[in-house]
Amino acid sequence: MNAAVPVARRAGVLQEFGKLGAFLRRDLLIAWSYRSAFLSDLVALIAQAVLFYFVGLMVDPTKMPQYGGTRTSYMAFVVVGIAITSLLNVGVGRMIAVLRNEQLMGTLESLFLTPTRPTTIQLGLVLFDLVHIPIRMAAILALSVVVFGVEFRPAGLLPATAIVAVFIPFVWGLAATSAAAVLVFRRVTGLLGLGALALTVASGTYFPLDLLPGSLRWSGRFNPVAIALTGVRAALIGGVGWEHLGPQILLLAPMSAATLAAGVYTFRLALEKERRAGTLGIY
Amino acid sequence: MLAVGLMGGAPGLWPAPHAHTPWAIGVQDVSRYFGAKRALHRVSLTVRGGEVHALLGPNGAGKTTLLRILAGLTRPTIGSVRLMGHDVAAGNPLTHRLIGVVPAGDRSFYFRLSGQENLIFFARLHGLLQRDAVARSREVLGGVGLLDAAHLQVAKYSHGMQKRLSVARALLMDPPVLLVDEATHDLDPEGAGRVRELVRAAAGRGAAVIWATQRIDEIRGFADTVTLLYQGEARFTGTVPQLMAYSIPRTYLLRVRNGGLPVHTLATALAQAIGSRGVITADAGGDPEHWVLSLADGVALGDAIVALAGAQFQVLACQEARSQIEEAFLRLTREDTI
Numbered sequence: 077m078n079a080a081v082p083v084a085r086r087a088g089v090l091q092e093f094g095k096l097g098a099f100l101r102r103d104l105l106i107a108w109s110y111r112s113a114f115l116s117d118l119v120a121l122i123a124q125a126v127l128f129y130f131v132g133l134m135v136d137p138t139k140m141p142q143y144g145g146t147r148t149s150y151m152a153f154v155v156v157g158i159a160i161t162s163l164l165n166v167g168v169g170r171m172i173a174v175l176r177n178e179q180l181m182g183t184l185e186s187l188f189l190t191p192t193r194p195t196t197i198q199l200g201l202v203l204f205d206l207v208h209i210p211i212r213m214a215a216i217l218a219l220s221v222v223v224f225g226v227e228f229r230p231a232g233l234l235p236a237t238a239i240v241a242v243f244i245p246f247v248w249g250l251a252a253t254s255a256a257a258v259l260v261f262r263r264v265t266g267l268l269g270l271g272a273l274a275l276t277v278a279s280g281t282y283f284p285l286d287l288l289p290g291s292l293r294w295s296g297r298f299n300p301v302a303i304a305l306t307g308v309r310a311a312l313i314g315g316v317g318w319e320h321l322g323p324q325i326l327l328l329a330p331m332s333a334a335t336l337a338a339g340v341y342t343f344r345l346a347l348e349k350e351r352r353a354g355t356l357g358i359y
Numbered sequence: 360m361l362a363v364g365l366m367g368g369a370p371g372l373w374p375a376p377h378a379h380t381p382w383a384i385g386v387q388d389v390s391r392y393f394g395a396k397r398a399l400h401r402v403s404l405t406v407r408g409g410e411v412h413a414l415l416g417p418n419g420a421g422k423t424t425l426l427r428i429l430a431g432l433t434r435p436t437i438g439s440v441r442l443m444g445h446d447v448a449a450g451n452p453l454t455h456r457l458i459g460v461v462p463a464g465d466r467s468f469y470f471r472l473s474g475q476e477n478l479i480f481f482a483r484l485h486g487l488l489q490r491d492a493v494a495r496s497r498e499v500l501g502g503v504g505l506l507d508a509a510h511l512q513v514a515k516y517s518h519g520m521q522k523r524l525s526v527a528r529a530l531l532m533d534p535p536v537l538l539v540d541e542a543t544h545d546l547d548p549e550g551a552g553r554v555r556e557l558v559r560a561a562a563g564r565g566a567a568v569i570w571a572t573q574r575i576d577e578i579r580g581f582a583d584t585v586t587l588l589y590q591g592e593a594r595f596t597g598t599v600p601q602l603m604a605y606s607i608p609r610t611y612l613l614r615v616r617n618g619g620l621p622v623h624t625l626a627t628a629l630a631q632a633i634g635s636r637g638v639i640t641a642d643a644g645g646d647p648e649h650w651v652l653s654l655a656d657g658v659a660l661g662d663a664i665v666a667l668a669g670a671q672f673q674v675l676a677c678q679e680a681r682s683q684i685e686e687a688f689l690r691l692t693r694e695d696t697i
Contacts, residue, residue, distance in 0.1 A: 182466025
């Protein structure tokens with residue numbers, strides 16, 4: 077085999093990686109041109125934390141689950157839930173919104189006229205959110221610690237990060253599937269929104285899964301969002317180590333890989349279908 | 360369909376095309392159907408580097424569909440499209456390195472960003488590093504006369520400025536193939552002329568250009584070759600002079616004077632002078648000096664003028680009622696089969 081081929085491939089990958097920076101810069105500049113949105117997002121973040129703090133005051137602490145022998149407060153429970161599901165929102169809600177926006181602005185075809193791989197375009201479209209949302213997640217966690225006295229175990233940070241890392245390909249798979257649906261069906265917010273809602277309800281974001289009826293509780297065990305949530309809560313709230321989280325990561329990893337592979341394949345099919353139909357630019 | 364050999368190419372500045380394809384753009388037997396509707400039927404054309412090829416046709420002729428197929432945005436139902444010898448339909452995004460596209464509409468930029476930031480973004484998607492993208496963007500902005508507006512939001516650009524920005528984006532990577540779709544259809548004459556100059560300059564640097572238009576007059580002195588599309592079919596392919604030769608102008612606007620005749624007898628006297636050589640009617644404006652002469656088949660213009668002069672009419676001016684290209688266009692699109 078020609079030795080130049082892997083080198084060229086590596087250069088190609090690096091070049092594609094560099095293009096992601098262009099998407100990030102573009103979206104940062106656009107976001108900055110709407111300065112008031114930054115401020116309103118910050119206010120919404122604080123308002124959300126305050127809201128759940130007062131909701132938490134009504135919740136009986138003995139009804140809350142234990143992680144690593146530590147009974148969680150509702151505030152700690154829900155803050156982790158919000159942080160993880162906001163990541164899920166990038167995969168479904170934001171991907172639909174940004175792709176639809178590109179369709180409506182007429183810029184989607186301009187992107188596909190550049191020598192950029194569809195996967196890079198897909199990732200680039202939500203990269204700003206992928207950077208912005210974790211910062212937002214960190215901010216809401218920090219706010220809950222500093223202002224509302226929530227306690228997290230510093231030792232759980234690394235295992236929690238590992239679970240999130242394994243969870244991201246699942247989110248990305250959903251994002252690719254959502255993008256494919258937008259390309260082919262255009263207006264899909266309602267249908268995909270319902271799917272995302274079902275995933276969230278059956279994940280234990282806002283309340284423990286034990287409160288759900290039997291069959292739903294059982295299905296939650298195979299919901300990747302629920303697995304990720306339980307793992308991150310166990311790590312951050314209970315300080316549970318790798319020995320307990322390992323099986324959860326092993327369960328989550330193949331689900332993420334399968335979702336990612338299915339999503340990428342679906343997106344390619346959708347793109348080819350649109351090119352064949354000649355309707356890529358139609359919104 | 361008429362198939363006429365095309366002109367020779369300009370020196371190539373680009374990656375050499377495959378040895379067996381001397382053309383920069385090669386379209387062979389391309390058909391495209393949208394359900395039962397036929398958008399293109401067995402269209403073939405070739406364009407060499409340095410050549411401006413006009414794609415002329417009325418609305419719905421299939422110009423934009425053909426450009427979208429060339430750009431890889433739409434697949435042909437059958438037929439092949441090759442750019443610099445590479446198959447576009449294979450779906451390789453790298454063929455996009457070869458093309459610059461000026462779309463017909465305005466909605467292809469990020470309006471919240473400045474013109475320069477838009478170009479930097481697209482230059483980076485073409486693989487340039489940030490530093491190089493900035494330098495190249497400023498270079499092409501200067502080239503299209505938008506350097507002063509580089510930092511202005513695109514939302515504040517005039518229509519003509521947006522079109523020039525579109526040309527600038529298409530030229531970012533100095534591509535060997537330039538596809539331009541109705542770039543001047545809603546520009547004022549000065550703006551349209553400027554866009555044509557920019558595109559002609561790109562061809563001068565070796566790019567093969569396809570220029571889709573329904574403006575008949577703009578291709579004279581601008582395009583080297585032309586394909587006339589009508590209802591999805593190529594009715595003519597050849598050089599502009601060859602297209603013009605295909606037309607035989609039959610209708611002329613005349614300015615004549617005969618001081619000795621009263622106005623109400625002019626029409627009769629003119630008709631008598633022309634005789635069986637044609638038909639002469641008053642111009643719609645009602646001016647007694649302006650008339651429309653339609654020649655009969657086989658009659659030369661000179662014979663008609665001599666006949667008028669012989670009847671003591673002074674022919675002060677004579678011009679074609681329609682340009683030769685327009686005549687050819689109408690003739691080629693009127694006939695069912697050529």
